Amino acid sequence: MEMTVNRTSPPKRTTIYDLAELAGTSASAVSAVLNGNWKKRRISVKLAEKITKLAEEQGYALNMQASVLRRERSKIIGMIVPKYDNRYFGSIVEQFEARARERGLFPIITCTMRDPALEVEAARAMLSYQVDCLIATGATDPDRIVDLCAAAGVRTINLDLPGSRAPSVISDNYGGALELTRRVLSNCEREYGEKAPLLFVGGRGTDHNTMERVRGFRDAHAEAGITVDEALVQTCGYAPEKAENVMRQLAARTSDLPRGMFVNSTISLEGVMRWIRHSGHYAERMPHLGCFDWDPFVAMLGDHIEMVRQDVPKMLEAVFDIIDSGSTDLAFVEIPPIIEKIG
Amino acid sequence: MEMTVNRTSPPKRTTIYDLAELAGTSASAVSAVLNGNWKKRRISVKLAEKITKLAEEQGYALNMQASVLRRERSKIIGMIVPKYDNRYFGSIVEQFEARARERGLFPIITCTMRDPALEVEAARAMLSYQVDCLIATGATDPDRIVDLCAAAGVRTINLDLPGSRAPSVISDNYGGALELTRRVLSNCEREYGEKAPLLFVGGRGTDHNTMERVRGFRDAHAEAGITVDEALVQTCGYAPEKAENVMRQLAARTSDLPRGMFVNSTISLEGVMRWIRHSGHYAERMPHLGCFDWDPFVAMLGDHIEMVRQDVPKMLEAVFDIIDSGSTDLAFVEIPPIIEKIG
DNA sequence: CACATGTGCTCAATCGATGAAGCAAGAATT
DNA sequence: AATTCTTGCTTCATCGATTGAGCACATGTG
Numbered sequence: 001m002e003m004t005v006n007r008t009s010p011p012k013r014t015t016i017y018d019l020a021e022l023a024g025t026s027a028s029a030v031s032a033v034l035n036g037n038w039k040k041r042r043i044s045v046k047l048a049e050k051i052t053k054l055a056e057e058q059g060y061a062l063n064m065q066a067s068v069l070r071r072e073r074s075k076i077i078g079m080i081v082p083k084y085d086n087r088y089f090g091s092i093v094e095q096f097e098a099r100a101r102e103r104g105l106f107p108i109i110t111c112t113m114r115d116p117a118l119e120v121e122a123a124r125a126m127l128s129y130q131v132d133c134l135i136a137t138g139a140t141d142p143d144r145i146v147d148l149c150a151a152a153g154v155r156t157i158n159l160d161l162p163g164s165r166a167p168s169v170i171s172d173n174y175g176g177a178l179e180l181t182r183r184v185l186s187n188c189e190r191e192y193g194e195k196a197p198l199l200f201v202g203g204r205g206t207d208h209n210t211m212e213r214v215r216g217f218r219d220a221h222a223e224a225g226i227t228v229d230e231a232l233v234q235t236c237g238y239a240p241e242k243a244e245n246v247m248r249q250l251a252a253r254t255s256d257l258p259r260g261m262f263v264n265s266t267i268s269l270e271g272v273m274r275w276i277r278h279s280g281h282y283a284e285r286m287p288h289l290g291c292f293d294w295d296p297f298v299a300m301l302g303d304h305i306e307m308v309r310q311d312v313p314k315m316l317e318a319v320f321d322i323i324d325s326g327s328t329d330l331a332f333v334e335i336p337p338i339i340e341k342i343g
Numbered sequence: 344m345e346m347t348v349n350r351t352s353p354p355k356r357t358t359i360y361d362l363a364e365l366a367g368t369s370a371s372a373v374s375a376v377l378n379g380n381w382k383k384r385r386i387s388v389k390l391a392e393k394i395t396k397l398a399e400e401q402g403y404a405l406n407m408q409a410s411v412l413r414r415e416r417s418k419i420i421g422m423i424v425p426k427y428d429n430r431y432f433g434s435i436v437e438q439f440e441a442r443a444r445e446r447g448l449f450p451i452i453t454c455t456m457r458d459p460a461l462e463v464e465a466a467r468a469m470l471s472y473q474v475d476c477l478i479a480t481g482a483t484d485p486d487r488i489v490d491l492c493a494a495a496g497v498r499t500i501n502l503d504l505p506g507s508r509a510p511s512v513i514s515d516n517y518g519g520a521l522e523l524t525r526r527v528l529s530n531c532e533r534e535y536g537e538k539a540p541l542l543f544v545g546g547r548g549t550d551h552n553t554m555e556r557v558r559g560f561r562d563a564h565a566e567a568g569i570t571v572d573e574a575l576v577q578t579c580g581y582a583p584e585k586a587e588n589v590m591r592q593l594a595a596r597t598s599d600l601p602r603g604m605f606v607n608s609t610i611s612l613e614g615v616m617r618w619i620r621h622s623g624h625y626a627e628r629m630p631h632l633g634c635f636d637w638d639p640f641v642a643m644l645g646d647h648i649e650m651v652r653q654d655v656p657k658m659l660e661a662v663f664d665i666i667d668s669g670s671t672d673l674a675f676v677e678i679p680p681i682i683e684k685i686g
Numbered sequence: 687c688a689c690a691t692g693t694g695c696t697c698a699a700t701c702g703a704t705g706a707a708g709c710a711a712g713a714a715t716t
Numbered sequence: 717a718a719t720t721c722t723t724g725c726t727t728c729a730t731c732g733a734t735t736g737a738g739c740a741c742a743t744g745t746g
Contacts, residue, residue: 013495015702026726031703041705042724059494064471065417066702069408069731084433093427097454106468108451111440125449128407151402152356240639270639277643296583296613297640300620358732369696374733384735385694409732412701691744700734707727714721 014058022058023051030055034062064106068130077105077323078126079135079159080145082114086266087295088310092137092159095316103320105132114238116140120148127152133323135159140207142166155328157319162208167331169318173209176308176337177216177292181262183306183339184290185224188260191288197221197228198290199250199258201243202268205235210264213292217262232258240271247275257281260288266295273301294340307340357401365401366394373398377405407449411473420448420666421469422478422502423488425457429609430638431653435480435502438659446663448475457581459483463491470495476666478502483550485509498671500662505551510674512661516552519635519651519680520559524605526649526682527633528567531603534631540564540571541633542593542601544586545611548578553607556635560605575601583614590618600624603631609638616644637683650683 016030023030025047032041033051054060068074077100081089093109100107108129112118119136123145126134133155136145142163146156150165162168181198189195200217203210214233221228234250236242243263251257263269269291276282286304294309318333359373366373368390375384376394397403411417420443424432436452443450451472455461462479466488469477476498479488485506489499493508505511524541532538543560546553557576564571577593579585586606594600606612612634619625629647637652661676 016704017702027702028704028727029725032705035704037705042722044724047724059491061467061470061495063412063473063702065408065412065473066731067704069406069412069733070702070704071731074408084427084436085430086433087428090427090429090433094454094456098456106472107453110450111437113437113441124404127404129449130406130408148402152404266640273640273643295640297609297616297638297644300616301640301643356732360732370732371697371734372695374735378734380735385692387694390694406732409701410734412703413732413734414701687746689745691742693742694740696739697737699736701732704730706729709726710724712721712723714719716717716719 013063014055014060015063016060019051019054019058019060022054023047025051034060035067073132074130075105076129076131077107077133077135078129078131079107079109079137080119080122080126080139081109081111082138083267084111086293088266088293088312089137091312092316095312096135096319099316099320103324112139114138114140120144123148127154133157135319136163136166137161139163142168155323157322159315159319160209162332165330167322167327167329167333169315169322169331169333169335170209171310171315172334172336173212173292174216174219175334176310176339177213177262178220179216179339180290180292180306180308181217181220182223184260184262184288185220185226187288187304187306189224191285192259195224195226196259197226197232198260198262198288200233200262200264201236201246201272202238202264203235204237210235213262213264235264238265238267240267240274243268243271244275245271247272247279251279251281258287261290263289263291266291266293266298269293269298292337294338299340303342306342309338309340311335311338356406357398357403358406359403362394362397362401362403365397366390368394377403378410416475417473418448419472419474420450420476420478421472421474422450422452422480423462423465423469423482424452424454424480425482426610427454429636431609431636431655432480434655435659438655439478439662442659442663446667455482457481457483463487466491470497476500478662479506479509480504482506485511498666500665502658502662503552505675508673510665510670510672510676512658512665512674512676512678513552514653514658515677515679516555516635517559517562518677519653519682520556520605521563522559522682523633523635523649523651524560524563525566527603527605527631528563528569530631530647530649532567534628535602538567538569539602540569540575541603541605541631543576543605543607544579544589544615545581545607546578547580553578556605556607578607581608581610583610583617586611586614587618588614590615590622594622594624601630604633606632606634609634609636609641612636612641635680637681642683646685649685652681652683654678654681 016027019030020027030051032038033048038048079096097107110122112122119139134149135157136142138160142158143165146165149156156166158166158168162170234246236246263272289305291307294307314335359370362373363370373394375381376391381391422439440450453465455465462482477492478500479485481503485501486508489508492499499509501509501511505513577589579589606615632648634650637650657678
């Protein structure tokens with residue numbers, strides 16, 4: 001048992017061959033014991049215990065690369081996610097990790113900064129790591145990713161934003177927006193005694209969610225008999241600066257600012273609020289706001305903000321139901337979001 | 344070119360052997376071309392181009408498992424992180440991913456929900472995936488993780504919370520807390536015209552950061568000639584409910600609530616704010632708050648809250664400086680946090 | 687013309703784990 | 717006693733990429 005540990009080069013990790021030698025047995029017996037199917041392979045309890053004990057003593061750690069290379073399925077499950085800067089994606093990722101681990105899957109997550117090129121690059125990287133399944137969250141071009149994965153025989157599920165070539169789990173954006181708009185409209189009417197249209201700010205005009213939310217927004221106005229001017233729908237992107245810009249330009253064009261707004265994410269709300277605070281507009285009376293997304297501190301900003309909270313636990317349950325069922329049909333699951341009570 | 348794609352079993356992925364056959368060359372030539380050291384291996388430009396083109400056409404994706412298994416270094420870099428529910432950890436993770444990718448490293452991240460058992464399990468999993476290096480962020484027991492990794496010859500760097508057996512990059516908690524406390528104390532004195540101690544809420548009394556912040560808190564009081572009662576230091580943990588509880592119990596004991604508080608994280612602040620809003624205490628005058636951590640919406644909550652923002656870009660720069668330098672000495676880097684201006 | 691040098695590739699071992707196939711020894715059955 | 721069965725292992729090919737060693741041919745040098 002000579003110890004030739006060279007401190008300059010990394011100490012060789014213990015492998016099943018080392019353990020086999022120590023136990024005076026074969027590598028395949030060690031493998032069978034350590035990966036749990038030693039009963040099937042008719043290894044005696046005595047040997048199994050001996051090997052287990054040795055493995056512990058030696059601090060043996062399975063080499064996943066070797067294991068995955070040999071195995072049919074990798075049990076690695078990937079997720080790509082746009083950003084980590086808000087509670088929505090944060091809880092998606094937390095839930096994803098927890099549920100994956102529960103099932104004995106190894107989650108790997110990558111954030112793409114909403115950059116389509118990075119999305120594709122990330123998807124490719126995941127394929128290289130032999131993921132069994134990829135969840136594309138809020139992807140700009142989900143179908144592109146699905147195609148890449150399909151070519152490698154990897155299942156994909158779209159989350160948050162739907163695609164046409166893989167099952168999709170999303171919020172009921174239309175329903176949520178309809179209800180949110182109704183509430184903000186009625187808050188405005190209650191305060192000002194007259195009906196007036198809201199401003200829609202944030203999101204991308206081309207993405208499904210934003211389009212559905214705009215539809216809910218318009219329908220709620222229609223219900224109330226209010227017409228919505230085109231200029232009042234500003235799908236300028238998600239970044240705070242873009243929302244801020246919209247407000248600045250609107251204020252430059254007209255002194256008659258809307259009394260209420262539908263803001264398409266907390267991140268856009270950040271920009272809107274910043275502008276409201278710095279511009280001096282709305283100094284006497286805050287506008288009524290509705291935010292499609294939830295944040296605990298936004299909830300404390302005052303009773304002029306309504307929020308719709310996407311139901312992340314239910315969404316991930318739906319995602320894993322699809323994974324567990326192994327079904328391949330193009331499900332399209334819409335989860336009703338939660339209308340948060342003010343205060 | 345027969346297409347025998349069996350839809351029930353996954354279509355076999357293209358390997359370098361497939362490409363070699365198509366190109367009429369050997370697998371090792373393909374490998375050399377695709378991993379970029381074909382010049383060293385004296386492959387002709389002509390063949391290189393042919394192979395590259397073929398790889399693209401066939402949608403070839405490297406099998407990382409095989410590649411890593413063979414190679415000396417995996418170029419995988421791991422990070423464990425407590426939670427994704429706040430801006431601080433969110434930006435740590437975003438920065439980590441970006442900088443890792445910049446260097447051609449593949450980042451894998453896992454969140455441990457502040458659970459010590461999960462931390463160890465996660466570290467083990469990372470070792471199995473042959474990470475070259477592990478960043479332990481906010482770990483409860485960093486030294487435990489360092490030991491695990493050291494046994495496998497894997498470098499570790501502690502981030503956010505320091506350990507004694509690996510380089511650590513953390514905020515200057517003492518300095519930040521000192522300045523934050525000074526500000527809140529002076530805000531209180533300005534408003535109330537008299538010196539009075541603040542309440543310290545949140546964090547774990549046993550962790551280095553909390554201890555350092557308490558030290559700064561005490562020293563700022565001492566500077567101002569204010570004595571701090573033991574009961575005013577409530578390191579109750581990070582969860583919102585725990586902070587809320589502290590407030591509730593404090594209010595039950597005394598009607599003379601402190602006029603200002605030092606709150607040890609945004610997540611604890613969530614609990615404190617919730618209590619303030621629901622309990623009816625502080626209804627006339629909000630207490631002056633100082634929060635060790637930053638959130639854009641907290642910044643909008645009013646001018647009674649001071650914030651200290653940990654300098655995540657600098658922290659990650661320091662982390663990657665250590666990684667790039669390859670140095671193994673026990674650096675202890677303290678990065679000054681940023682004092683946010685109110686409003 | 688003999689020999690060195692350079693060019694452009696191929697061969698085969700290897701990384702560590704897995705599992706089908708097989709083998710030896712003992713137990714049970716006819 | 718001859719045979720099947722069972723138990724408890726071992727052997728070896730395999731997954732896909734990497735890389736040191738080596739080979740054949742072309743070109744240059746003395």
